[in-house]
Amino acid sequence: MKGRVFRSAVRRLVAAVAAVVLVATACTTAGGDPGGPGGEEAPGPGITVTPGTGAAPVAPNTPVRVEASGGTITDVRVEQVAADAIAEAGGAGEAGAEGQEFPGTLSGDGTRWKSDRNLTPGASVSVYATAEDAGGEETEVVAEFHTEGVDGDSRLGLVSNHPQSGQTVGVGMPVVVGFDVPVENKVQVENSIEVTSEHPVEGAWNWVDDETAVFRPREYWEPRQKVSVDLRLAGVEASEGVYGTEDDRIDFEVGRELVATMHVPDHELEVEIDGELVRTIPVSNGKGHERFNTTTSGTHVTMEKYAELVMDSATVGIPEGSPGHYRLDVDWAVRTSDSGEFTHAAPWNGGIGHANTSNGCTNMSVRDARWFHDQALMGDILETTGTGRELEWDNGWGFWQRSWKEWLKHSETGEPQVTDGSGTPGSVHGEGL
The missing domain is CATH 2.60.40.3710 (Immunoglobulin-like)
Incomplete structure (x- = not known):
């Protein structure tokens, strides 16, 4: 189960860092161990922190773990001081930083805690862990170690x-x-x-x-x-x-929600905003004689827009001198794929509204193209049907071409992430850690 998120002030305490002596120990323990006068057991629960004080430089994706014996964990704080903060502070004093949360997961019985974040590379880390037994006796442990730096x-x-x-x-x-x-x-x-x-x-x-x-x-x-x-x-x-x-x-x-739909043989594009039809635009699409001049069918996402644009087929693999090459100055262009498809003004196209004569783009009158350009936001939807060429899922932002089942299948985690702030599906740490 998810435990409480403990507050961590990321303080740059350089003096404390300088006092750390690096030796090869795996963990820090305290409380509940013989060691007092006459071998008496120290009061309070035992706490183990891993990595412990003096641990050899630790990989940043190593989880911080706290375990309590004879009691339950009541607080864990993780503080980090980045190497650049030490340098800025001149090797002593407090460099100053605002507090940050360093969350972790507490087990159901309150005896184990594991960090949910990775550590900062090249940092001095202090872990403060507190546990309490049934009688109210409290133990606190401080573990200090360094993480590996990177170049x-x-x-x-x-x-x-x-x-x-x-x-x-x-x-x-x-x-x-x-x-x-x-x-x-x-x-x-x-x-x-x-x-x-x-x-x-x-x-x-x-x-x-x-x-x-x-x-x-x-x-x-x-x-x-x-x-x-x-x-x-x-x-x-x-x-x-x-x-x-x-x-x-x-x-x-x-x-707002803008969804444009276009059945290419009908020579028109319908624009709905928040579910209401607001404009029907006569259009002319690709001739369809070759693959390159066939308008793609599928769910397109608008990517960018230009008041003026030079359209050169060389940018999509049709260089000058090749059949089908073109270079045009167009106005009011909205990109819908990476294979050269835009909606744009085409005052030279006499087929708008009744024939498909373009090189694959959606041609409009100047008035309609400017209106669509002005309305369009990056991320709007253009759903196109009725042609023999399907939009590839990785052509532009054709990501809606994959069904949800297929999209989830191709996620490396294989699980959905719910956007409610509950976290991600799995661990941020290295495999097996």
Whole structure:
């Protein structure tokens, strides 16, 4: 069962760190052991903390464990001082830091506690554990040790994330996280990232490649709510010897619900906002003579938009001089895939509303294209049917192309994450720890 979350003040106590003598001990114990005068048993319960004082440099993804004998655990605090804080403080005094929570799980009988977070690499760690027996006798133990540091080539960090904090997005918006090194231990990383929403749902992570993870809810987000993504990467082991060093957080909002639908043979696109049809737009889609000029069928997610854009087929594998090459200046463009599909203005297209003559994009009048561009948020939905080419799940943000059953199957944890703040499906620590 989940125990209480104990408050931890992450104080930078350099003087205390300097007093630690490193010896190879596995744990710290106190209370309930013979050792007083005449071999009498010391009062109060016994406590064991692992890792213990003086333990050799500890891998950051090692869990902190506290066990009590002859009593129950009443408090555990974990304090960490990063190496850079020691340097900033000049080797003494208090460098200063705001308190942070370091949560753990307490067993049902109150005798065992295990941390739910990884430790910060290159940090001095102090664990304060208190237990009490049936007679009210109390024991406190302090264990102090260091975690292994990492160098620049052994760090996991972020290179991109969508959405970004402060953005308002559509109901189909995935959370897309790009890392700067390949991730082998995907289960640990998935379990180190918690998504929380005001309207809780089931969701899960999939990996586009070893450096890109995507979170998607089971169904579209409920509109008009706040969502947060806590990336607790400090201490997570991405691959052997490669650890995250910093936590991060993304806070975004889901706006109104915009869903556009288009049956390509009908030459029109219908736009609903919050379930109400607000506009029917005449369109012209791909000619469909070749794969490259066939509009894809499936659930598209709007990715970005431009008031002006140069569309060059060379960017999607059709270079100048090749059959089908084009280079066009277009206005009011909204991207819906990575294979070159946009909605955009096409005043030159005389087939809008009655014929499909484009190179695969959804052509509109200038007036309609500007309206759609102005309405669109990143993460809105465009559902397209009626063509012979299916949108690939990893083409742009085509992640809704996978059913929920298939999406969950491809999650490394194999279990859903509920976005109610209850945590992630499994352990953030190394396998078997």
